[in-house]
Amino acid sequence: MLDYRRFSKRTGIFYDRNCGLFVKILQIAPKIPWPLDDGSKLGIFAITDGLSKRGVKLHLAAPCLNIGNLDGFPSNVSIHPLPIRTENTIWSAAKNLFSPEPYNISKYFSNEMLERLSDLVKKEWFDAIHVDHLHLARYAIELKRHFGIPTVLREHNFESEIIHRYALLTKNPLLALYAGIQYRRVLRYEAWAVQGFDIVIPISREDDSKLRGISPRMRSRIIPAGVKVDSGTYDFQFRPKRILFFTNYSWAPNKDSFRFYHEEIFPEVRRMMPETLTIVAGKETERIPQSNLDDGFSVVGFVPDLTDLRKLSSVAVVPLRIGSGVRIKMLELMALGFTVVATSLGAEGIDLADGEHAVLAETPHDIAAALVRLLNSPRECSRIGMNARNLIGEKYSWDAIGQEFYDLYAELIGAA
Numbered sequence: 300m301l302d303y304r305r306f307s308k309r310t311g312i313f314y315d316r317n318c319g320l321f322v323k324i325l326q327i328a329p330k331i332p333w334p335l336d337d338g339s340k341l342g343i344f345a346i347t348d349g350l351s352k353r354g355v356k357l358h359l360a361a362p363c364l365n366i367g368n369l370d371g372f373p374s375n376v377s378i379h380p381l382p383i384r385t386e387n388t389i390w391s392a393a394k395n396l397f398s399p400e401p402y403n404i405s406k407y408f409s410n411e412m413l414e415r416l417s418d419l420v421k422k423e424w425f426d427a428i429h430v431d432h433l434h435l436a437r438y439a440i441e442l443k444r445h446f447g448i449p450t451v452l453r454e455h456n457f458e459s460e461i462i463h464r465y466a467l468l469t470k471n472p473l474l475a476l477y478a479g480i481q482y483r484r485v486l487r488y489e490a491w492a493v494q495g496f497d498i499v500i501p502i503s504r505e506d507d508s509k510l511r512g513i514s515p516r517m518r519s520r521i522i523p524a525g526v527k528v529d530s531g532t533y534d535f536q537f538r539p540k541r542i543l544f545f546t547n548y549s550w551a552p553n554k555d556s557f558r559f560y561h562e563e564i565f566p567e568v569r570r571m572m573p574e575t576l577t578i579v580a581g582k583e584t585e586r587i588p589q590s591n592l593d594d595g596f597s598v599v600g601f602v603p604d605l606t607d608l609r610k611l612s613s614v615a616v617v618p619l620r621i622g623s624g625v626r627i628k629m630l631e632l633m634a635l636g637f638t639v640v641a642t643s644l645g646a647e648g649i650d651l652a653d654g655e656h657a658v659l660a661e662t663p664h665d666i667a668a669a670l671v672r673l674l675n676s677p678r679e680c681s682r683i684g685m686n687a688r689n690l691i692g693e694k695y696s697w698d699a700i701g702q703e704f705y706d707l708y709a710e711l712i713g714a715a
Contacts, residue, residue, distance in 0.1 A: 436496075541576055
């Protein structure tokens with residue numbers, strides 16, 4: 300019989316895997332992951348929910364000026380809002396040109412917030428500090444230096460690569476110059492920061508390899524992203540001549556993805572299948588300028604219940620050109636049983652087989668041809684959609700990810 304009891308040298312207590320981990324963790328995130336209306340929140344919440352359900356006492360600290368409605372959020376998680384303004388402004392971005400720190404990192408840090416977190420640590424005496432995203436890493440590094448608490452960084456993306464790809468793709472020469480400056484700063488910062496943690500948790504093998512390339516001494520363990528998986532039966536209904544473009548239009552890489560589809564891919568689709576309609580859904584998609592859309596597009600906006608997306612289409616497209624890590628939207632679409640046509644970047648970090656769990660294509664013509672082929676093949680759509688749904692349920696469910704983080708902290712704290 301396996302012995303799940305282990306003594307924590309640091310806390311002076313035993314924990315039992317069968318009864319719950321009797322420890323407290325300070326989770327520092329760039330936002331309160333509620334409501335679950337974008338991929339970033341979903342990625343953070345999967346960890347928050349997974350640990351709290353397994354008996355871990357979590358204190359969540361995040362930049363927040365107005366907490367809002369938390370109905371449905373785990374009641375056993377203590378929330379500590381940090382009154383920091385993190386929105387981008389032209390003035391603050393311009394001032395950052397005279398600073399050695401990356402703009403998207405410096406705007407999250409203040410000495411006042413560090414003092415608040417220090418006071419919280421003195422009061423609660425946490426067993427570990429968990430940080431979501433590179434932007435908040437400096438807080439944990441400073442707290443570890445003062446209090447000696449074990450620290451974990453969840454790298455949801457390889458942050459420097461996102462900025463690098465944006466710099467290469469933007470057509471605005473001033474933005475390209477600014478993004479190039481920021482890329483070099485973030486790259487240096489990321490290489491420095493990941494070495495300051497007891498363990499770094501990349502979201503994919505690709506990100507782990509890239510991080511090791513800039514910081515060989517980094518200690519890491521790969522844990523993929525997760526999504527909520529419907530346990531019901533797979534009810535496939537083919538929707539002819541309908542393509543779903545599901546996105547969060549507030550994020551710059553997603554805006555680039557939509558422009559790529561609208562200007563270069565969809566015209567090819569309409570040439571091959573003239574009556575095809577693209578249905579655009581997701582957060583802030585209603586802000587897409589109507590003047591930029593023709594009669595081949597229908598914008599439905601934010602969809603609270605994702606299962607309703609299956610009524611709109613059976614084929615989806617993820618033509619991402621900028622990004623890193625794993626696309627939560629890709630996982631959600633696959634979990635719903637969609638047949639997804641994606642770029643290799645859109646599917647990056649997901650252990651899928653081309654033609655079995657999704658269809659991969661890169662050029663506008665090849666993406667369009669794949670979409671049209673699937674729109675003429677109900678049987679192939681059903682097969683790929685079912686395979687995709689099974690894959691996500693086996694490897695990328697919230698429950699599986701929550702257990703992996705629980706086991707990681709059991710080992711880390713037990714050895715501390």
